[in-house]
Amino acid sequence: MSMVDTVTENVSTFHNNLSGSTMRADKKWTTKDIPDQTDRKATVTGANTGIGFETAKALTAAGAEVKLACRSATNGQDAVNR
Numbered sequence: 515m516s517m518v519d520t521v522t523e524n525v526s527t528f529h530n531n532l533s534g535s536t537m538r539a540d541k542k543w544t545t546k547d548i549p550d551q552t553d554r555k556a557t558v559t560g561a562n563t564g565i566g567f568e569t570a571k572a573l574t575a576a577g578a579e580v581k582l583a584c585r586s587a588t589n590g591q592d593a594v595n596r
Contacts, residue, residue, distance in 0.1 A: 545576075562590055
């Protein structure tokens with residue numbers, strides 16, 4: 515399976531999960547709504563600051579193996595240490 519097929523399948527699965535969701539329209543989405551990501555891999559760009567850092571942190575907390583894509587190894591290591 516190619517990377518594009520994998521991403522397309524994951525997006526489709528995510529959409530289907532949301533479609534069948536019992537989440538109320540007035541409830542705000544939080545990282546607690548991320549399903550188990552065990553045995554999944556993700557690469558997050560800009561992972562040492564801002565939304566990239568928060569995304570990497572949330573995916574890791576959900577069980578994903580996350581690769582941080584940062585401008586420098588120092589910035590990446592600083593993010594890992596946080």
